[in-house]
Amino acid sequence: MRSHPLFQLTLLRFREFVREPEAVFWNFAFPLLLTAGLGVAFRDQAPQPIPVAAVTQQLAAALRADPQLRVEERTPEAALNLLHTGRVALIAEPGPNASVVYRYDEANPDARSARLVADRAVQSAAGRSDPVPASNALVREPGSRYIDFLVPGMIGMGLMNGGMWSLVFSIVDTRRRKLLKRIVATPMPRHHYLLSFLVWRLVLLPCEVGIPLGFGVWVFGVPLRGPLWQFALLCLLGALTFGSIGLLISSRARTIEAASGIMNLVQLPMWIVSGVFFSAERFPAVVQPLVRALPLTALNDALRANMLQGSGLGQMVPQVAVLGVCMVVCFGSALKLFRWR
Amino acid sequence: MPAAALRVSNLKKAYKDVTAVNGLDLEVFPGECFGLLGPNGAGKTTTIEICEGLTEPDSGVVEVLGMQWGRHGAELRQRLGIQLQETQLSDKLTVLETIQLFRSFFRNGPSPEDAIAHVQLQEKRDARVGNLSGGQKQRLALACALVGNPDLLFLDEPTTGLDPQARRQLWDLIIQFKKDGRTIVLTTHYMDEAQQLCERVAIMDHGQAIARGTPRELIASIGVEHVVQFSVGDAALDLGTLERIPGVRSAKLEAGAAQLQVTELHQAVPALLAELTRQGLPLTELSTHSATLEDVFVSLTGRHLRDA
Numbered sequence: 001m002r003s004h005p006l007f008q009l010t011l012l013r014f015r016e017f018v019r020e021p022e023a024v025f026w027n028f029a030f031p032l033l034l035t036a037g038l039g040v041a042f043r044d045q046a047p048q049p050i051p052v053a054a055v056t057q058q059l060a061a062a063l064r065a066d067p068q069l070r071v072e073e074r075t076p077e078a079a080l081n082l083l084h085t086g087r088v089a090l091i092a093e094p095g096p097n098a099s100v101v102y103r104y105d106e107a108n109p110d111a112r113s114a115r116l117v118a119d120r121a122v123q124s125a126a127g128r129s130d131p132v133p134a135s136n137a138l139v140r141e142p143g144s145r146y147i148d149f150l151v152p153g154m155i156g157m158g159l160m161n162g163g164m165w166s167l168v169f170s171i172v173d174t175r176r177r178k179l180l181k182r183i184v185a186t187p188m189p190r191h192h193y194l195l196s197f198l199v200w201r202l203v204l205l206p207c208e209v210g211i212p213l214g215f216g217v218w219v220f221g222v223p224l225r226g227p228l229w230q231f232a233l234l235c236l237l238g239a240l241t242f243g244s245i246g247l248l249i250s251s252r253a254r255t256i257e258a259a260s261g262i263m264n265l266v267q268l269p270m271w272i273v274s275g276v277f278f279s280a281e282r283f284p285a286v287v288q289p290l291v292r293a294l295p296l297t298a299l300n301d302a303l304r305a306n307m308l309q310g311s312g313l314g315q316m317v318p319q320v321a322v323l324g325v326c327m328v329v330c331f332g333s334a335l336k337l338f339r340w341r
Numbered sequence: 342m343p344a345a346a347l348r349v350s351n352l353k354k355a356y357k358d359v360t361a362v363n364g365l366d367l368e369v370f371p372g373e374c375f376g377l378l379g380p381n382g383a384g385k386t387t388t389i390e391i392c393e394g395l396t397e398p399d400s401g402v403v404e405v406l407g408m409q410w411g412r413h414g415a416e417l418r419q420r421l422g423i424q425l426q427e428t429q430l431s432d433k434l435t436v437l438e439t440i441q442l443f444r445s446f447f448r449n450g451p452s453p454e455d456a457i458a459h460v461q462l463q464e465k466r467d468a469r470v471g472n473l474s475g476g477q478k479q480r481l482a483l484a485c486a487l488v489g490n491p492d493l494l495f496l497d498e499p500t501t502g503l504d505p506q507a508r509r510q511l512w513d514l515i516i517q518f519k520k521d522g523r524t525i526v527l528t529t530h531y532m533d534e535a536q537q538l539c540e541r542v543a544i545m546d547h548g549q550a551i552a553r554g555t556p557r558e559l560i561a562s563i564g565v566e567h568v569v570q571f572s573v574g575d576a577a578l579d580l581g582t583l584e585r586i587p588g589v590r591s592a593k594l595e596a597g598a599a600q601l602q603v604t605e606l607h608q609a610v611p612a613l614l615a616e617l618t619r620q621g622l623p624l625t626e627l628s629t630h631s632a633t634l635e636d637v638f639v640s641l642t643g644r645h646l647r648d649a
Contacts, residue, residue, distance in 0.1 A: 003445050005446050007445070008442045012434065012442055015433060016433050177431075178425060178429065179428055179429060179430060181428070182485075183446075185393055185421075185423040187418035187419045188446040
C-alpha cells in the first residue's frame with residue numbers, strides 16, 4: 001500500500017519533532033514555565049510596607065501608627081548605614097526647634113512615598129486632623145493585571161518561535177545533509193515538501209496556543225472576551241506569517257549557524273520591542289511607526305485587543321494588514337529564492 | 342545495437358573558476374553496468390548529476406531513456422533510481438520509515454518490506470538511521486534508489502569510505518541488480534570496483550573521457566600484461582639496462598622502487614633476477630600483478646588515480 005507523499009512528509013515532520021525532546025520542551029514546557037514564573041512573581045498582593053528608620057523613640061512611635069510603614073528605631077549612625085545599604089527608604093530625625101528632618105533619596109519612588117506617609121503619621125501624632133474624610137475603593141479586576149498583559153504576549157511569542165525555529169532548523173538541516181537534493185531527485189512534487197510544513201504547523205497550532213491560553217485562563221483567570229473564532233483566526237494568521245518569515249530565512253542558508261544568526265537578528269528586536277513582556281508604547285514616539293510595523297507587535301496588539309478588550313476584527317485592520325502583507329511578501333520571496341539543493 | 346539507455350554528447354559545464362566537464366560523449370546500453378572511472382575532481386559527479394537532471398549543463402545533449410530533462414522531467418523522475426554522494430538520511434527515522442517515505446514518491450515499485458529485504462536490512466528494519474553503520478547506511482541509500490523500480494540506476498561513488506567487507510557486500514548487491522536486468526551507471530575512483538562491476542568504463546580526467554571500452558580492452562590497449570615491482574635497498578639502478586631485459590617494455594623508478602611494464606612475465610622475471618645477480622645487487626622486495634585499470638590511467642596520464 002502506497003501512502004500519499006504529503007501524508008508521509010507530514011509524518012516526517014511529526015517524527016522529527018517528537019523524537020527531539022528538546023524541541024518539545026522549548027515549544028511547550030518552556031513558555032508554560034515562563035508564564036507561571038512571571039505570573040507568580042507579579043501576582044496581585046497587598047502592598048508591602050515601606051521600611052523606614054527613626055532615630056528617636058518618639059518619632060518611631062509616631063511612624064508605627066501607620067501600617068504602611070515598617071519602622072526600625074536606630075542610632076543616627078546605624079540608621080544612616082541602613083539607608084546607604086538600601087535596607088530602609090528613609091530616616092526620620094529630630095531637627096532644630098522641635099521640627100522633623102526626613103533624610104531620603106528623592107530619585108527613589110519608594111522613598112518619596114515614604115516621605116508622604118511618614119510626614120502624615122508624624123503630623124497626625126502631633127494632633128493634626130483631616131478636614132475632609134476619605135476612604136479607599138481598590139480596583140483588582142481581571143483584564144488589567146500584569147498576567148493578563150503577559151499571556152497574549154506569550155502566545156504571540158510562541159507563535160513566532162514555533163513558526164520560525166521548527167521550519168528553519170528542519171529545512172536547513174535537510175539541506176546541509178544533502179537530503180533536500182536527494183528528495184528533489186525523486187518524483188516528489190516540490191510544493192508537497194513546503195505544504196507539509198504548513199500542515200504540520202496547523203496540527204501543532206491548537207497545542208501551541210491552547211496550552212498557554214488554557215493555563216492562563218484556568219490558573220490565573222485571564223479573560224477571553226473577544227469572539228473565539230476570531231482569536232483562532234488571528235493565531236492562524238500569526239502562525240502563517242511567522243512560518244513565511246521562517247521559510248524566507250531558510251530559503252538559502254546552507255548551515256544551521258548562518259540560519260541561527262539571521263533568525264536571532266530577526267527575532268531579538270521583536271522580543272524586546274514588540275510588547276511581549278512590557279508594553280511597546282514605552283518606546284519613544286519616533287520609533288513607534290517602526291515598532292508598529294513589526295509582525296509580532298501587530299500580533300500581540302491584536303491578540304490583546306481580542307482577549308482583553310473584546311474587540312472585533314474590524315477594529316484590528318492595521319494589525320491584520322501588517323501580518324498579511326508580511327506573510328505574502330515573505331512567502332513570495334521565499335518561493336523565488338528557495339535553493340533546492 | 343539497442344537504443345541507448347543514456348546518451349551524452351559534447352557535454353560542457355563550467356563553474357566560476359573551473360571547467361568541470363569539457364566536451365564529454367558517452368553512450369550506455371540497456372542492461373549494462375557502465376562505470377565512470379577517474380580521480381577526484383575529474384568531473385564524474387558533475388556529469389552524473391547532469392544526467393540525473395539535478396544540474397543544468399552549459400551545453401550539450403543529454404538523453405536519458407530516450408527522453409530529455411526539459412520536456413519529460415516528471416516522467417523521468419519516476420523511472421530513475423538515484424543515489425547521491427554523501428546524502429545523510431534523517432537520523433531520527435527508522436529504516437522502514439525512511440523507505441516508506443521514499444516509496445510514497447513513486448507510482449510503482451516494491452513494497453517497503455521487499456525493498457528492505459532486497460538490501461538485506463531486515464534485521465535493522467526498526468533501527469534508527471542514526472544508529473546504522475556506514476555500510477548499512479549505504480545499503481539503505483541503495484534501497485531508497487530502488488523503491489521506484491527504476492529502469493536506470495545512478496550510483497555516485499557507492500562504496501567510498503566503506504571498509505573492505507562492507508564494499509564487498511555492496512558489490513554483491515550491485516551484481517544482483519545487474520542480474521535483474523537493470524541498467525546501472527556508477528562513478529568510482531576505485532579501479533578494482535570498476536573492474537569487478539562494470540561491463541564498460543570510461544576513464545575521465547579533467548572533464549573529458551580519455552579512454553572508453555571494456556576493462557579488458559582498456560588494459561590490453563596499453564600493451565602491457567603485467568607490472569613487476571622490486572627494490573634493491575639503497576643501491577643505484579640503471580633504467581637503461583632494465584629496459585633491455587627481454588619481455589620488459591619500459592622501466593621507471595617510483596618512491597625508491599623500480600617498476601617494470603612487462604609483456605612476457607615468464608621471460609622477464611628470470612632475466613631480471615639474473616641481471617641483478619650479475620650486478621651484485623641485493624633484491625629486497627619483489628612483487629608482480631596483472632595490469633589493471635589503474636595502470637591504464639597511469640600510462641595515459643602519468644599520474645595515479647588516488648593522487649591525481
